[in-house]
Every structure is written in structure tokens, then in C-alpha cells.
Amino acid sequence: xxxxxxxxxxxxxxxxxxxxxxxxxxxxxxxxxxxxxxxxxxxxxxxxxxxxxxxxxxxxxxxxxxxxxxxxxxxxxxxxxxxxxxxxxxxxxxxxxxxxxxxxxxxxxxxxxxxxxxxxxxxxxxxxxxxxxxxxxxxxxxxxxxxxxxxxxxxxxxxxxxxxxxxxxxxxxxxxxxxxxxxxxxxxxxxxxxxxxxxxxxxxxxxxxxxxxxxxxxxxxxxxxxxxxxxxxxxxxxxxxxxxxxxxxxxxxxxxxxxxxxxxxxxxxxxxxxxxxxxxxxxxxxxxxxxxxxxxxxxxxxxxx
Numbered sequence: 001x002x003x004x005x006x007x008x009x010x011x012x013x014x015x016x017x018x019x020x021x022x023x024x025x026x027x028x029x030x031x032x033x034x035x036x037x038x039x040x041x042x043x044x045x046x047x048x049x050x051x052x053x054x055x056x057x058x059x060x061x062x063x064x065x066x067x068x069x070x071x072x073x074x075x076x077x078x079x080x081x082x083x084x085x086x087x088x089x090x091x092x093x094x095x096x097x098x099x100x101x102x103x104x105x106x107x108x109x110x111x112x113x114x115x116x117x118x119x120x121x122x123x124x125x126x127x128x129x130x131x132x133x134x135x136x137x138x139x140x141x142x143x144x145x146x147x148x149x150x151x152x153x154x155x156x157x158x159x160x161x162x163x164x165x166x167x168x169x170x171x172x173x174x175x176x177x178x179x180x181x182x183x184x185x186x187x188x189x190x191x192x193x194x195x196x197x198x199x200x201x202x203x204x205x206x207x208x209x210x211x212x213x214x215x216x217x218x219x220x221x222x223x224x225x226x227x228x229x230x231x232x233x234x235x236x237x238x239x240x241x242x243x244x245x246x247x248x249x250x251x252x253x254x255x256x257x258x259x260x261x262x263x264x265x266x267x268x269x270x271x272x273x274x275x276x277x278x279x280x281x282x283x284x285x286x287x288x289x290x291x292x293x294x295x296x297x298x299x300x301x302x303x304x305x
Contacts, residue, residue, distance in 0.1 A: 002119065004130055004154035008302055009069045009098070010034035011158060011207055011234040013246035018043035019052035019072070022059065029063040033243050034234070037071035037134075040085050041103050049081050053088045060089075060096040069098045071134060076104035077113065086114065090121045090131065099132040099157060104165065107145050108152035111135055115153040134158040136209070137195060138165035146194060150202035158205040160236070161195050163188060164212070186226055196231040208232045214239035224249035233299075252296050257305050260296040267293075 015033035017024050019040050028036045038056045040049055056072055074085035086100060102114050111133060118131050133155045137143060143166075150159055167173070172187070186192075192208060199206035208227035211220045220242055224235050228250055235246050252260075263280055267290045270278035277286035285293070 006157050010302055011205055012250035013234055013237050013243050015237045019056040020044045020048045022055055025059040029065050031240055031243055035069040037073045037101050039073045041073050041075050057092040060093040071099045071101050073101040077110055086117050091125055094127050097131055099134050101134040103136045104138050105135040106142050108148045111152035111156050115155045132157040136160045136162045138162035139169045146198040150198040156204055158207055159199050160207045160209055161191055162209045192230050205233045208235040210236045210238045214241050217245050221245050252300055257300040260293045263293045
């Protein structure tokens, strides 16, 4: 395996943008999203997919994306478009692409195929930077293989739970995606939990996928909250109206960051004095609890808080 150093990227919100719409891509570049993926898959009609590649190349090369993670979602590897999606985008705009998102990943071999193709193109074109991979988990077979997928290749930076296709794969009522179901509890708990554990064990990010009803911000906020509690670093936005909600949900509050830094400093002082724990404002901080505190600090540092 190659020596790929995974960058630390903000993924509080991943904004989906059709690669066939120049207007929407321009709007996305000026948005507050941490991460934007320009889509060649579901958001683009079959007869527009080839043309959308050039639209995306132009958007990547000419628009000001600021500090955003620039991602392209290719078509799935079972289609006739996938390999040329990668070749066209990376050969024409590889210096402006941070990651390639691969939908409907079924096994570790899918990730390795994309990684191999990326390596070949980078060598051919003499690229000085490497492109990462993000994998969508959308099938029950993939969920069974998720531990192997998460460790498939050093280029894999992120795995994403795609509830839409996963619903079809498992036979779940489509209304569940919009939060309209009679299931007693969180219908996605097991899938999210399993995905987050696999991601954390592999040292990569876990992201929660789309929420279809963008006109219901409170329901979307609740889905963000549930995903965040389990350890996801962010969630998709299928509409700009969801960006602010996701960023708020996946950002620590300033007061929590201040408290975390105080607890870490106090623990470091106690440790230096030979103590294994310290009582701060009625809270006992030890080696285990300080790890939770440091997670807050790491996220705050990445955000710039």
C-alpha cells in the first residue's frame, strides 16, 4: 500500500450539487458548506452524464471554492460511466479535486480499484498531490462488509451512510427517510452505529447521508443530533437550506470548548504532579474522560474555534 497521509478535513456538512447545473455549482462555491460534492450520479440524467463531466471540470478550475473540500461523486462501478468519470475529471482537473466519492461500494475491492486508477492517473499526469476517496454505504451487502471496506486503502478518508438506496436494499419503507414511520425508536440506529464503529476503528470519518424533506428543518436537526451523538462528524445537505442547521449541529458550542480546554489543562497539571485524576468544579477528570474532552478540542481546532 502507498503512503497516503490523510488530511484532516471538515465534513460538518456535505452539500450535494448536480454536475449538470452550472448555476447550482456557482452557488455552492459561495456557500458556507465545509464540503461540496459535484454529482455525476443520481442528480444527473443518463443522457446528461457525459456532458456534466466538462461542466464539473470547468467549475473546479474557474470557481473560487475557498477552503471547501472539493469532491466529485462518480457513477457507481457497475455502470458504463464510472471509469471514464474518474479519468476525465482527474486528468482535466485533478489539481482542483480533493476527493472522489464512490457510490454503492460493495466491497474493499471497489475502493482498491478506484485507488489504483487514481494512482495511475497521478503518475501519468505528474500530479504533485494525491486525491482521497469517500465511500457510500448503500447496500446490505456493504453493511456486512463494512469493516473490510473501512480498512480497504489508505486513501479512504470517509464512509457515508446512504439511507435512500439502503432502504431499498433492506426493504424499508421509503417514508422512513423523511422521518414519517411508525417504528418505535431510531430506525437507523443499528446502521449508523455499525458504520461509526467501523470508521473510528479504521481512523476515518463517518458521515450521515441525506434527509429528503428539506422543508422540515426541525426533523433534519434531530437527525443531525442523533448522528452526532453516535460519533458522525457531519451530514449531507441536499438543499442549501440545510447547511446552517448541519454546521450548528456538528460544531461544539464555544462554552463547551472553553470548558474542555480548562479540563484538559487541569488534567495535564495533575498528571505532571503524579496524580491520575483531578476534581474540577465537581467533575472527576481521569485518563478515560480526558479522551472525550480532547475530541471536543480537536474538532474546535479543526474549525478554528
